[in-house]
Amino acid sequence: xxxxxxxGLQPRLLKQLQEQGLDTPTPIQARxxxxxxxxxxxxxxxxxxxxxxxxxxxxxxxxxxSEGSKPSPKTTRALILAPTRELVNQIADGLFPFIKxxxxxxxxxxxxxxxxxxxxxxxxxxxxxxxxPGRLIDLIDRKAVSLGExxxxxxxxxxxxxxxxxxxxxxxxxxxxxxxxxxxxxxxxMNKQMNxxxxxxxxxxxxxxxxxxxxxxxxxxxxxxxxxxxxxLDLLKKMLAGHRGDxxxxxxxxxxxxxxxxxxxxxxxFEAGSIHGNKSxxxxxxxxxxxxxxxxxxxxxxxxxxxxxxxPLVRHVYNYELPNVPENYVHRIGRTARAGxxxxxxxxxxxxxxxxxxxxxxxxxxxxxxxxxxxxxxDAPAAKPKPQGRGGRGRGRGGNGGGGSKSFGGKQGAPKxxxxxxxxxxxxxxxxxxxxxx
Numbered sequence: 552x553x554x555x556x557x558x559g560l561q562p563r564l565l566k567q568l569q570e571q572g573l574d575t576p577t578p579i580q581a582r583x584x585x586x587x588x589x590x591x592x593x594x595x596x597x598x599x600x601x602x603x604x605x606x607x608x609x610x611x612x613x614x615x616x617s618e619g620s621k622p623s624p625k626t627t628r629a630l631i632l633a634p635t636r637e638l639v640n641q642i643a644d645g646l647f648p649f650i651k652x653x654x655x656x657x658x659x660x661x662x663x664x665x666x667x668x669x670x671x672x673x674x675x676x677x678x679x680x681x682x683x684p685g686r687l688i689d690l691i692d693r694k695a696v697s698l699g700e701x702x703x704x705x706x707x708x709x710x711x712x713x714x715x716x717x718x719x720x721x722x723x724x725x726x727x728x729x730x731x732x733x734x735x736x737x738x739x740x741m742n743k744q745m746n747x748x749x750x751x752x753x754x755x756x757x758x759x760x761x762x763x764x765x766x767x768x769x770x771x772x773x774x775x776x777x778x779x780x781x782x783x784l785d786l787l788k789k790m791l792a793g794h795r796g797d798x799x800x801x802x803x804x805x806x807x808x809x810x811x812x813x814x815x816x817x818x819x820x821f822e823a824g825s826i827h828g829n830k831s832x833x834x835x836x837x838x839x840x841x842x843x844x845x846x847x848x849x850x851x852x853x854x855x856x857x858x859x860x861x862x863p864l865v866r867h868v869y870n871y872e873l874p875n876v877p878e879n880y881v882h883r884i885g886r887t888a889r890a891g892x893x894x895x896x897x898x899x900x901x902x903x904x905x906x907x908x909x910x911x912x913x914x915x916x917x918x919x920x921x922x923x924x925x926x927x928x929x930d931a932p933a934a935k936p937k938p939q940g941r942g943g944r945g946r947g948r949g950g951n952g953g954g955g956s957k958s959f960g961g962k963q964g965a966p967k968x969x970x971x972x973x974x975x976x977x978x979x980x981x982x983x984x985x986x987x988x989x
Contacts, residue, residue, distance in 0.1 A: 558584050560609060561616050567649050577602035578761040584610050587735060592756040594749050595737045601761060604645040607631070607705045607735045612649050614703070615678045621654070622676035625696050629703040630728070631681045632721075634712040636661040636832055637839070641861050642707065643681045655679065662686045663832030670695040684712070684720035691727070698727040703734075706752070710738040710745055710878065718748075725752065739885075740878040740914075771868075771884050772895045775908065777925035780901040783871060784812070786923075788819050790869070790897065791849060797866040798842060801851045802883050804872040812871065813851040823849040854879050862886070870898040877910040902927050 555568050555576055568574070576584065579597045586593050587610040597603055611629055622628050633639045643659040650657055655678045660669045662685055669686075673696045680687075680696070690696050706712065712721070734753050738745055749756060778786055791799055803809040806827040813825035824838040824847050842850045842862050850862075854874060865887045874880055880898075887894025898919065900908045905928070912918060921928070 558609075559588060560584075560613050563616065563653065564609060564612055564649060571648070573605075577606075579603055579759065580606045580609070582759045582761070583607065583735075586757045586759070587611075587733070588613065590733060592733060592753040593735045594753060594756040594758045595735065596741055596758070596760040597737065597739065603707065603737050604642050607707070607737065608642070608646045608649070611679065611703060611705070612646065612655070615655050616653060618678075622656070622678055623700060624676050625674055625694070626700040627658070627673075627677040627680035627696060627698070628701060629679045629705075630687075630698065630701050631679065631705040631707060632684055632687070632712070632724075633681065633707045634683065634715050634717060635855055636663060636683060636835070637826075637855070638708060639681050639683055640836075646679065646681075650679075657681070660686050660690060661832065662689075666690070666693075684717045684724065688720055688723060691724075698724065698729075700729055701727075702729045702732045704728060704732060704752075706734070706736045706748075708738065709736050709748060710740045710742070711882070713744055713748065718744075721748075721752075739882060742878075771887060772893070773884065773898070773919050774895075774922040775898040775900055775919045776923035777900050777921070777928040778923060780903070783899045783901070784815060786899065787869060787871060788816070788821075791816070791821060794867060795848065798845070798847065798862065798864045799849050799867040799869060800862075800865050800883075800886050801849055801869040801871050802874070803851060803853060804874070806853055808872070809851045809853050813849075816849050816851070821848050823847065823851060825851040826855070827853040828855055854883070866894055868894065868896045870896070873898060873900060873904045873907040873911065875907065877907065877914040880911045881915065897922075900928075 555565055555574060558576065558581075560568075579595055579601050583593050583595055583606040587607065593607075595603065595606060597606075611631075615628065618628070631642060633642060639659050639661050643657060646657060656676065657679045658669070658672050658677045659681045660673075661683045666686070666689065669690060670693065673680075673690065677696075687696075691698070706721075712718075734756075736749055736753060736756070776786060787801065801812065803812055806829045809825045809827045810829070813823045816823035824841060826835045826838050830838070838847075838850070839862070841847050843864070845864065850865075868884050868887045870880065870883060874883065884894075884896035887896060898908070898911075902925075908919075
């Protein structure tokens with residue numbers, strides 16, 4: 552498909568696409584939208600920044616506009632699950648322009664904001680709900696929303712959802728959805744556990760892969776500096792000083808480390824801010840707005856920001872500390888070179904991080920160019936495999952964290968076994984806040 556008009560979308564959606572200057576679908580959109588509109592389950596593998604939101608959002612909106620009745624109170628017809636607040640907001644903001652002037656209601660629910668306000672908004676019924684798993688479960692426990700009439704499910708950034716420990720939340724949500732439903736799963740990587748999730752929740756899915764798993768954006772210029780941990784900060788300051796005026800995103804491994812680095816950079820004369828799990832939702836949104844408005848030179852973040860941030864102005868990404876999970880490196884550097892722009896990704900590797908660095912190169916199937924070498928750079932083997940799906944009460948439920956043919960779904964759901972989980976023999980789909988509605 553070379554034009555949105557060839558996809559069979561409703562004229563209202565085509566008009567909005569035209570107003571946004573969008574006429575040609577991206578590869579993931581061109582391949583996924585027709586399959587979803589035929590009622591098929593879809594498993595999409597694509598790197599960040601490839602247009603995944605509209606790949607599932609446009610057919611979902613098309614189906615929602617075709618509905619002749621309003622949703623029942625305290626229900627939602629379509630559910631989009633995402634692992635972080637930032638990603639939920641990004642998805643909702645991307646869909647909201649398409650529902651202006653329509654009868655559709657779109658809600659977003661995430662942790663860190665008033666749950667009472669969310670309860671009031673959900674009471675009137677929702678066409679499309681975008682949520683983090685933790686806050687959604689809290690609302691279900693309070694009987695503020697029911698998923699019994701939800702016939703469309705989207706799992707966005709599903710691999711990160713598992714890495715953040717949301718697998719238990721997904722297993723709890725799956726049996727609550729309507730038995731007849733359609734499911735889309737999007738992920739930038741596909742490991743063994745992701746395949747098991749797809750087999751459990753999707754029914755004969757169409758697999759769409761538009762870029763190899765682990766492949767970084769083509770226009771990202773990468774390099775690595777082998778440098779002792781104690782020398783990283785001075786090197787970072789020196790490199791930041793070399794491109795004053797350009798926005799840089801710096802990744803730290805811990806919340807405390809990110810906050811400390813932000814203050815150190817401020818002391819050194821840089822306009823710096825930070826976002827991490829210890830920041831409130833309002834604080835994070837204010838900092839992101841400052842970055843988008845050009846009021847920051849440096850944004851320091853933990854991996855909570857690796858996938859939910861969409862700031863086109865990011866020109867430089869620094870992996871100040873390498874991630875424990877090698878796939879996260881791909882998502883981090885995907886924050887630059889957005890929408891066809893160019894960007895640079897710089898990695899700092901200390902002796903204790905050599906294993907992580909080798910794993911990153913293995914996942915990406917490349918050798919990252921060396922900018923600063925060291926005698927110890929080839930001394931260590933690859934790191935031992937890191938356990939996936941780290942759980943825990945705080946991360947699994949904390950909340951920090953469609954389409955179909957002419958109706959929302961039309962497919963057989965999975966029968967439940969004694970534990971309430973779907974049987975593997977029948978593979979079906981399964982399943983926190985500001986508000987936006989038309």
